[in-house]
Amino acid sequence: MHAAAPTHVPRPGFLARRRRSYLLFVAPALVVVGAVIIFPWAFTVWMSAFDWKIGSVAHFVGFDNYTQLATNKRFLESILHTFYFTLLAVIFPLILGTIAALIFHREFPLRGMLRSIFTMPMMATPVAVALVWTMMFHPQQGVLNYLLSLVGLPPSLWVYSPTWVIPSLVLVEIWHWTPLIMLIVLGGLAALPTEPYESARLDGASEWQLFRYITLPLLAPFLIVAAVIRTIDALKAFDTIYVISQGGPGTASETINLYLYLQAFAFYNVGNASAVVVVFFVIILALALLLLHVREKAKWT
Amino acid sequence: MTDRSRDDHTDALRRRLLQAGAGAAALGAVPGASLLGAQAQGTFDWKRFKGEKIEVLLVKSPRGDLLSKYHKEFEDMTGIEVGSEMVPEQQQRQKAVIEFNSGNPSFDVIALSYHVQKRQFAKNNWLTDLRPMINDRMMADPNLDFADFAQGGLNYAVESDGRVMSLPLNLDPWVVYYNKELFAAKGVAFPKTFPQMIDAAAKLNDTGKGVSGFVGRGLKNANVPVWTSFLLGYGGGFVDKGGKLMTDSSEAIESAKMYQTLLGKYGPQGVAGYNWNEAQSLFLQGKAAMWLDGIGFAQPLEDPTKSRIVGKVGYGVMPAGPKQQVSALFADGEGISTFSKKKGPAWFYLQWASNKANQTRMLQAAAGAPVRTSAYAAAQASSDFKSPKEWVECMLASAKIAQPGLPIIAAVTEFRDTFGIALTNMINGADPAAELKRATAEFQPVLDKTEKA
Numbered sequence: 001m002h003a004a005a006p007t008h009v010p011r012p013g014f015l016a017r018r019r020r021s022y023l024l025f026v027a028p029a030l031v032v033v034g035a036v037i038i039f040p041w042a043f044t045v046w047m048s049a050f051d052w053k054i055g056s057v058a059h060f061v062g063f064d065n066y067t068q069l070a071t072n073k074r075f076l077e078s079i080l081h082t083f084y085f086t087l088l089a090v091i092f093p094l095i096l097g098t099i100a101a102l103i104f105h106r107e108f109p110l111r112g113m114l115r116s117i118f119t120m121p122m123m124a125t126p127v128a129v130a131l132v133w134t135m136m137f138h139p140q141q142g143v144l145n146y147l148l149s150l151v152g153l154p155p156s157l158w159v160y161s162p163t164w165v166i167p168s169l170v171l172v173e174i175w176h177w178t179p180l181i182m183l184i185v186l187g188g189l190a191a192l193p194t195e196p197y198e199s200a201r202l203d204g205a206s207e208w209q210l211f212r213y214i215t216l217p218l219l220a221p222f223l224i225v226a227a228v229i230r231t232i233d234a235l236k237a238f239d240t241i242y243v244i245s246q247g248g249p250g251t252a253s254e255t256i257n258l259y260l261y262l263q264a265f266a267f268y269n270v271g272n273a274s275a276v277v278v279v280f281f282v283i284i285l286a287l288a289l290l291l292l293h294v295r296e297k298a299k300w301t
Numbered sequence: 302m303t304d305r306s307r308d309d310h311t312d313a314l315r316r317r318l319l320q321a322g323a324g325a326a327a328l329g330a331v332p333g334a335s336l337l338g339a340q341a342q343g344t345f346d347w348k349r350f351k352g353e354k355i356e357v358l359l360v361k362s363p364r365g366d367l368l369s370k371y372h373k374e375f376e377d378m379t380g381i382e383v384g385s386e387m388v389p390e391q392q393q394r395q396k397a398v399i400e401f402n403s404g405n406p407s408f409d410v411i412a413l414s415y416h417v418q419k420r421q422f423a424k425n426n427w428l429t430d431l432r433p434m435i436n437d438r439m440m441a442d443p444n445l446d447f448a449d450f451a452q453g454g455l456n457y458a459v460e461s462d463g464r465v466m467s468l469p470l471n472l473d474p475w476v477v478y479y480n481k482e483l484f485a486a487k488g489v490a491f492p493k494t495f496p497q498m499i500d501a502a503a504k505l506n507d508t509g510k511g512v513s514g515f516v517g518r519g520l521k522n523a524n525v526p527v528w529t530s531f532l533l534g535y536g537g538g539f540v541d542k543g544g545k546l547m548t549d550s551s552e553a554i555e556s557a558k559m560y561q562t563l564l565g566k567y568g569p570q571g572v573a574g575y576n577w578n579e580a581q582s583l584f585l586q587g588k589a590a591m592w593l594d595g596i597g598f599a600q601p602l603e604d605p606t607k608s609r610i611v612g613k614v615g616y617g618v619m620p621a622g623p624k625q626q627v628s629a630l631f632a633d634g635e636g637i638s639t640f641s642k643k644k645g646p647a648w649f650y651l652q653w654a655s656n657k658a659n660q661t662r663m664l665q666a667a668a669g670a671p672v673r674t675s676a677y678a679a680a681q682a683s684s685d686f687k688s689p690k691e692w693v694e695c696m697l698a699s700a701k702i703a704q705p706g707l708p709i710i711a712a713v714t715e716f717r718d719t720f721g722i723a724l725t726n727m728i729n730g731a732d733p734a735a736e737l738k739r740a741t742a743e744f745q746p747v748l749d750k751t752e753k754a
Contacts (some may be wrong), residue, residue, distance in 0.1 A: 054398055054399070054402050055421065055425050055711075056751075139569070139570045140571075140583060140588065141583075141586070157570060157571045160574035161571070162573075246520065248521050248573070248725060249573040249574055249728075250521060250722045250726050250729070251722055262718065266714045266718070267712070267714060268398060
């Protein structure tokens with residue numbers, strides 16, 4: 001004890017030194033996070049309070065940009081377009097991906113090869129995919145209308161019609177991203193225990209009952225993860241829409257991202273664009289919280 | 302003693318500039334004019350800036366490619382080293398704004414599209430006034446010869462106060478491509494007036510055979526020049542002297558109705574999503590009787606590997622409107638950054654880029670329609686010149702009746718966006734008067750804000 005006492009005396013100093021050395025290790029992360037996340041974010045919020053067009057002088061306008069957005073019909077419509085697009089682009093890949101996963105979970109000849117082929121769309125570059133689809137959508141020379149004519153259906157205008165442009169764009173998303181959902185769900189299926197199925201079969205459950213009361217609840221956490229990933233992807237979708245329809249015809253497929261791009265990089269209204277970013281961020285945050293909440297609930301059932 | 306021809310050259314040049322600028326009285330007062338006397342004994346020497354290095358920002362296009370290909374020639378001739386960067390059009394415009402705005406752009410010379418960048422650059426004073434160098438005998442190539450430059454190009458290059466901010470290189474007047482075979486089959490003559498044009502589109506429109514009477518851009522933003530082509534013929538304008546939009550005038554509404562009829566009624570299905578490339582491919586397939594667009598498409602139309610209508614293409618000058626016959630004009634040129642520390646070498650580059658040899662090459666390679674009138678005869682004289690004679694005639698005739706196809710304002714992209722949406726809506730059945738009224742009301746505040754000093 002006596003010998004130990006002196007070594008205990010400088011303890012606070014030792015702790016402080018320890019703390020300082022922790023700081024040393026944490027500092028790089030702090031600097032990086034500060035520089036690439038916090039600073040740009042704070043700066044965006046700051047800029048959203050200015051009326052600033054690149055090339056002219058910035059004026060401080062407080063919340064003016066936000067009040068203008070609140071009454072801007074085009075912006076409000078773009079929010080609706082975003083939700084509409086996201087909803088369709090989440091639900092359809094989710095359903096189709098789950099069905100595909102159930103199919104590929106079974107044993108059948110050439111399964112491995114077919115599964116690899118099925119995942120191929122996912123590997124393609126979005127812009128290239130969009131360009132190919134643009135050609136397929138062409139009302140006179142596109143292959144889609146040719147296929148419709150083969151089965152005796154009248155031609156569609158696809159992305160050239162204000163009513164059908166968003167569903168047509170979603171078609172591209174479905175083709176592109178269903179395989180991802182399939183992979184996630186397939187992983188989930190592989191991890192399922194076999195005992196509940198055996199006992200349910202002994203009790204005389206039908207295939208549908210097996211799926212509805214065992215597979216689906218057990219898969220729920222995986223489906224939620226897939227839904228979260230899809231939601232994030234669909235919300236930030238830009239390349240396909242920009243390449244295929246440019247938000248048109250008119251503004252029929254203009255999502256928040258396209259509106260934002262126009263404001264920032266075509267019109268150089270940096271202040272206004274920053275306000276759009278802030279609003280968009282709040283929307284994403286709200287959606288993320290909602291999905292987290294759903295996920296918590298899924299765990300309990 | 303100065304030699305006579307050079308005096309003539311300077312006089313011709315001054316006259317030309319006086320014509321080009323409305324208030325060009327200031328010309329005599331520029332520093333260059335006094336230099337003219339002081340340095341009268343010196344002669345122009347391409348090697349003057351030997352050993353210097355300049356940076357050039359070009360647009361990725363056949364014209365940009367062509368200039369870059371011959372940079373070696375400029376370097377050998379002047380001893381000036383050229384570092385050049387070629388960026389796609391949209392990105393080049395963004396880069397220009399951001400770099401100029403930083404006050405320290407990476408380039409000395411920049412290529413600009415007048416219809417988008419002229420007012421923006423002028424308003425921010427981003428380009429150097431070239432007059433002092435034009436008037437300096439030590440600096441101006443005796444062969445510069447402004448009399449050779451088409452008036453439409455000079456109108457774009459010169460500000461209303463007489464300052465010369467750039468040299469024009471390429472003109473893009475809008476013309477009507479037409480399918481001679483389809484016209485002959487129905488016994489229709491090429492229209493001379495707007496009513497005849499609508500009439501021809503109606504007669505040639507044949508939905509059974511999948512042939513459209515007319516095709517043009519319907520995609521928002523891209524579609525605005527199609528409408529302004531009609532607007533100018535109706536005698537309409539964009540902005541009045543007081544800064545108020547004239548885009549809901551009766552002329553504007555009539556021309557919008559014409560746009561709605563030609564594209565909505567006689568255009569192909571889905572034309573609301575057509576840009577020039579969709580329109581071009583339809584016309585190439587022989588599925589459209591008329592196509593209104595810029596003059597630069599002769600090469601694909603006459604290329605047997607791409608086109609089904611080689612040799613059947615007619616190149617028509619824009620028909621006359623009720624008030625006047627106008628071809629909507631677009632153009633591009635090159636200017637010198639006001640921040641550049643190498644203005645002399647940069648000016649030499651500009652003179653080289655716009656010289657007769659380069660302009661003739663541009664025409665020969667079908668990369669554009671040169672501003673220099675002499676280039677047409679020079680190119681036609683060579684045996685490997687492929688563009689049809691009718692195209693050259695159409696170009697020269699169109700250049701004579703050309704007027705800017707878009708308002709010269711800073712917020713031109715927003716203008717195109719706002720009015721482009723209105724036009725797309727019209728194709729889909731909206732009322733032209735109501736759409737123009739809405740678009741005008743929407744754009745007026747933007748114009749007020751961006752044009753105030």
